[in-house]
Amino acid sequence: MKAHSSVQMWFDDKRVEVDSAKTILANLLDAGIPVPYGCGNGLCCACMLQAEGTLPQEGQDSLTPSEKASGKVLICKAYPPTQGELRLSLPGQSTVLEGCITEKTLLPGGVIRLSLQPTSHFTWEAGQFVTLFRPDGVGRAYSIASVMADGVLTFHIRHRLQGQFSDWLKIQGRLGETVRLSTPQGHFVLSDTNIGKPHVFIATGTGIGAVMAVVRTLLAQDPNAAISVYWAMGEVEHFYPLPELILLLAKYRQLRFIPVVRRGVNPSVDFSKILLPLPLSTPAQKSRLEDIRTGEVESVLRSDFSSLSGHCVYLCGSPTMVEQLSRLSFMRGVAKADIYSDAFLKA
Ligand SMILES: Cc1cc2nc3c(=O)[nH]c(=O)nc-3n(C[C@H](O)[C@H](O)[C@H](O)COP(=O)(O)OP(=O)(O)OC[C@H]3O[C@@H](n4cnc5c(N)ncnc54)[C@H](O)[C@@H]3O)c2cc1C
Numbered sequence: 001m002k003a004h005s006s007v008q009m010w011f012d013d014k015r016v017e018v019d020s021a022k023t024i025l026a027n028l029l030d031a032g033i034p035v036p037y038g039c040g041n042g043l044c045c046a047c048m049l050q051a052e053g054t055l056p057q058e059g060q061d062s063l064t065p066s067e068k069a070s071g072k073v074l075i076c077k078a079y080p081p082t083q084g085e086l087r088l089s090l091p092g093q094s095t096v097l098e099g100c101i102t103e104k105t106l107l108p109g110g111v112i113r114l115s116l117q118p119t120s121h122f123t124w125e126a127g128q129f130v131t132l133f134r135p136d137g138v139g140r141a142y143s144i145a146s147v148m149a150d151g152v153l154t155f156h157i158r159h160r161l162q163g164q165f166s167d168w169l170k171i172q173g174r175l176g177e178t179v180r181l182s183t184p185q186g187h188f189v190l191s192d193t194n195i196g197k198p199h200v201f202i203a204t205g206t207g208i209g210a211v212m213a214v215v216r217t218l219l220a221q222d223p224n225a226a227i228s229v230y231w232a233m234g235e236v237e238h239f240y241p242l243p244e245l246i247l248l249l250a251k252y253r254q255l256r257f258i259p260v261v262r263r264g265v266n267p268s269v270d271f272s273k274i275l276l277p278l279p280l281s282t283p284a285q286k287s288r289l290e291d292i293r294t295g296e297v298e299s300v301l302r303s304d305f306s307s308l309s310g311h312c313v314y315l316c317g318s319p320t321m322v323e324q325l326s327r328l329s330f331m332r333g334v335a336k337a338d339i340y341s342d343a344f345l346k347a
């Protein structure tokens with residue numbers, strides 16, 4: 001039975017019947033209003049609306065001070081207020097950005113590398129994510145795999161069968177098409193106060209995109225930074241080329257890059273060729289990649305580091321990995337403030 005309320009809620013000039021037991025997002029969808037949304041969990045910011053009136057506190061908890069001050073709310077986490085009036089609308093142009101598709105490359109392992117040329121100037125920090133929207137408003141969060149100096153926003157997007165966004169992108173997204181995106185979000189970024197500390201990065205799957213962006217930024221600031229990058233996949237065939245890696249391996253001798261495969265190595269697959277397609281790879285660069293490790297990335301990390309005290313740890317990708325390795329990092333001596341993570345939660 002519906003839990004009715006006396007509160008008045010409006011979307012633009014349409015009055016919405018309020019069921020106080022449901023989130024604002026559910027109320028708007030029930031009323032047939034096609035608002036954008038993604039994770040449904042307060043993480044991706046796809047559902048951010050402009051609000052006036054009695055603002056629901058829980059819809060603002062994870063927002064920046066300026067977003068809070070300007071009346072933004074995440075409607076997937078927020079319930080209608082118990083009294084008063086709430087007026088909602090899509091955020092103005094200042095928070096809705098666009099990019100033009102300049103690259104859509106299908107990589108091995110079912111990953112799409114997508115590049116967008118921003119149509120207006122805005123800034124992002126390496127490691128942040130944005131929500132990308134289909135023309136009909138369906139939005140999903142994706143980590144930015146490029147740095148500002150690249151001039152484009154690049155993403156590594158795993159194609160999911162019947163995935164609402166990734167399937168649309170694979171089949172219908174065309175070069176030259178304009179894609180709407182949210183403002184960059186997230187705290188998976190470099191902290192200046194940690195320059196000089198050893199850094200450990202662990203990515204599963206497409207999480208490597210954001211990791212490489214942060215690694216590039218760190219090395220640009222501190223060319224001698226001690227860095228270990230672990231990239232874990234279920235199967236060896238799921239790895240895909242990382243053109244930026246070859247440049248980093250050639251330039252920074254101290255950079256450790258450790259691929260980890262959960263289900264064992266297939267001897268017929270030349271791993272270094274997957275990661276660094278010829279003619280770019282040289283024997284010296286290949287030799288630094290051939291030490292592929294097998295098993296769970298957590299076990300590999302346990303055996304490599306008896307202590308992580310004084311390190312910064314960055315975790316990006318599967319929510320299970322992020323949870324397990326946050327715990328392990330803390331147990332091995334990393335300060336909580338020095339553990340940065342982005343979990344790719346399902347919408
Ligand atoms: C902060 C953040 C950053 C993210 N960054 C990236 C990124 O850089 N690259 C990237 O590829 N994804 C990333 N994701 C995940 C992304 O937002 C989508 O969830 C994913 O692309 C699936 O969306 P879809 O519309 O294609 O599939 P959906 O229509 O949402 O789902 C289609 C089917 O695939 C299944 N599915 C969806 N996601 C997963 C999953 N992770 N594991 C197993 N099954 C799944 C669903 O259960 C469903 O059956 C990120 C998520 C968050 C929250």
Ligand code: FES
Nearest residue numbers: 038039040045076
């Ligand atoms: S934050 Fe609301 S849908 Fe992702």
